Amino acid sequence: MNLKERKWCGWGWIQGPDLLKDKRSAFWNWLRDLSGFEELPHTSPIEITSIQMKSPELPSSLVSELESKITQGRITTEPIERIIHARGKSYPDTLALRSGELPNVPDIVIYPKSKEEVIEIVRWAFLHRVAIIPFGGGTSVVGGVNAIKDKEHIGIATIDLRDMNRIIGLDSKSRIACAESGIEGPLLEELLQKEGFTLGHYPQSFEFSTLGGWVSARGAGHQSIRYGKAEDWFAGAEIVSPPGLWKTEAFPASAGGPQIKDLIPGSEGTLGILTNIEFRIHPLPQEKYYTAYIFPSFEVGIEASRELMQTDIPLAMIRLSDSHETFFYTAMQMGGGDPSTIPQFCLMLIGLEGDAPSVTAGRQIVEGIFMKHQAISLGEGIADQWFKQRFLLPYLRDEMLDYGLGVDTLETATRWSQLLDLYEAIYKTIRESIEKDPDQKPKYPIVMAHLSHAYLDGASLYFTFVFPRSLNDPVHQWQRIKNSASDVIRYHGATISHHHGIGTDHKPWLTNEKGALAYELLIQIKSQIDPQNILNPGKLF
């Protein structure tokens, strides 16, 4: 992996974008005022070279044994490699990396080149009880790739799959492609688009996350309405587990009993290492139309979204910000604003993709429904701007962390009939949790949300919250907010995650979500495939 251009403890490229431009100082002054700080503290991360790590625990004889079985030079113990593979990109991951407090790091990092090498690695790990952690983009925000092992394991090997990045089949008639799991978003789309196809999966992490990661965490791209969540476009896989290499069903449809294939999306590396993945592709759309509207309230916007989802038009995206998010993005452009008088207006971005006549007909239906709901068209400019900046917002988080702030996101999904109640309850609890902090008293906590993935029967809600960071115990501060929101989500019968996954951070709510019997079933499935729990231990289970 070429690490030089990537941040070791934050999001993306070292040479990141400048989102704030000439509004930079106004924006930070505004955040300072909202946060209740007199001055924004300077809280830079530690220098990577000063991080003290424990020495690798894996005996070097075992490492040599593995070295003899795979291509030379594919195993590394470089400190920087061990550090960047120790954690993902969650808020607590970032706090840990920035502080250099990393009690657990992988002993070695392996970059296999082929399925055959993955088989050798898993066999070796099983024989010696080494915890193995499959690692794609490392962009998990729920602790999905954290270096964790059981007591019985003699060490941790992280398997970085990004050198397994080939497309190995494309059935253009059946619109199914097959690729190695470590391929990153940009390369995958480049290769597919050369053939006139797209997977259409563009999550915010697109530039860095991998095909395998998307499937493992049941990810969702911005255009999930048209292209599906990972579990929808996932068509089958080859998997390496301790018992060996296996292949799931891969039929257009089947009545051949429960489909074991369906257990793979969301398995987060705990059932095996995905080597090849088959997935549904689409010809590049003839036409794309993205535009923006303002709705009189979040409730009205939700109602319009539901009506739209229940039509036949070729919708690709609905992204409805609540009034707080609408206000925040305006303030970001303007360099500030008065939060005590936030108007009820809500911004909606909407996208259609498909053949030209369907998109044209769809636009008319959108306009009809939106007119009924008194929405005002803002035109295509704002949507264009969002489209250009859609992968950039995570960069702002690192800057906030540099200035004594905390920021996190969380998301869920529920049915249309429950959506507004759930939204209000989560908003309230996050805001109250932030305000109840013993150390930090913000003047105005930033809590905002959008609806971003919609279905016939319901939709997802995505919350972002910014708060003055407790400098004594930021992890505990975060955990308190996270717990309160997660409890409310489960109390309302909604899912603990719509597309981020479970990892370590959502585990406490998973038993309740599944129910005791179903959770026990999952554990049985896991132990049947991985009796020594070497596959990504500590995640999901």
Place this chain on the structure above:
Amino acid sequence: MNLKERKWCGWGWIQGPDLLKDKRSAFWNWLRDLSGFEELPHTSPIEITSIQMKSPELPSSLVSELESKITQGRITTEPIERIIHARGKSYPDTLALRSGELPNVPDIVIYPKSKEEVIEIVRWAFLHRVAIIPFGGGTSVVGGVNAIKDKEHIGIATIDLRDMNRIIGLDSKSRIACAESGIEGPLLEELLQKEGFTLGHYPQSFEFSTLGGWVSARGAGHQSIRYGKAEDWFAGAEIVSPPGLWKTEAFPASAGGPQIKDLIPGSEGTLGILTNIEFRIHPLPQEKYYTAYIFPSFEVGIEASRELMQTDIPLAMIRLSDSHETFFYTAMQMGGGDPSTIPQFCLMLIGLEGDAPSVTAGRQIVEGIFMKHQAISLGEGIADQWFKQRFLLPYLRDEMLDYGLGVDTLETATRWSQLLDLYEAIYKTIRESIEKDPDQKPKYPIVMAHLSHAYLDGASLYFTFVFPRSLNDPVHQWQRIKNSASDVIRYHGATISHHHGIGTDHKPWLTNEKGALAYELLIQIKSQIDPQNILNPGKLF
């Protein structure tokens, strides 16, 4: 159950439809000639009253124990009840019923009225090791409801769920309804349509099969393109298993680990008894348009079907008959025809459902694609006629069985790129297997197929075959044909069933289809939930 009007050993109502009308004698003479019989034999079923059954094995004290726990009069040992619940509607089931050779019948048949009664029944069965077989319409054509028990079981209780037939919730905003699993198609649609909704699930068995059966066997209705297979519209369930009552996830979408919900469709009663089922519903379509075309060949028809599936129009159904089926249905109307000169023409029925502008726009796209493929429009009359008769064809099977013929169907699915090869291979093997029969030499075996459920990535194939029945050993004769076709399906990597399920009849091919590890996983899941194997033993596993 009111049994008086239903056939005990065949399909449907005793007063069945007359499909042949004035072509009756011509049709049977034609079949006689094709079959190579000099005279069609008269092979009526046995009288039900002369069937010798073994006495119930379940001790009467146990039956009394259960009687004390549920509503009085819900348990029966009537011979007719035990007979009609002994088997489903497969060809070997029908042969067994007609001959009266029923080595296994349920000891008792129970008609629970509520979820609470199902809980009592399952608890009782678990305590005493009684095999329990959930029974909906009893329309399985793969042995899915056959009375089978393990050696350790002390008896068999079939649980007929058809008195659990209420709709218990309808969330019109989220377009989700919830009903008891024993509700039959006509009542379900009647109740939904009163509220302006439809499930849109119309399998050939629609008049008799139940919501629970559809989910259990991953069924597909004729309009599956629009409304989905059972696993698509299935949104969640309550299930009674030996460990107790449990509820699956029921989210619009989730990243909360693998969804245990996905194990329910296709579980065929082996993981528990479904009591309540949540499912996605749709408003009644504003417009329906069904019409017929003739294609120059099956290959061209397949190509046109694929192109159509890969557009954005509101397709509900594509049903493309091969040249043999096209010929057979014409012959049925005409009272005969010369099979040695079957033209290559293939009939396609196509249906669109949706809002009026989408249907209108869709028609134009259909016409454009079909014109390119030199299809000829036959207009709406033939489609209307099919629509009216679509549940009636199974009645013809009973008449064929009365006249010394055998008839069965089988189905599979594969990707578009494999479809024609698979079709040709299955056609060839069925035909050769029929011709190789040592007893019966047909002049012209009837083997025909249609494509009837289509997806972006592939489609299903449905074969029907009619042959002179071996009167010595009809089961062995059938098994030989079935084996040859099933082996070819698996050899080509296609699924052993697209919508009929596994039951007993497809079990020999399931391990190969799943692969050893995945099949072992399924067994683990089963034994975790049902360690005594009391839930529908002998099916799937």
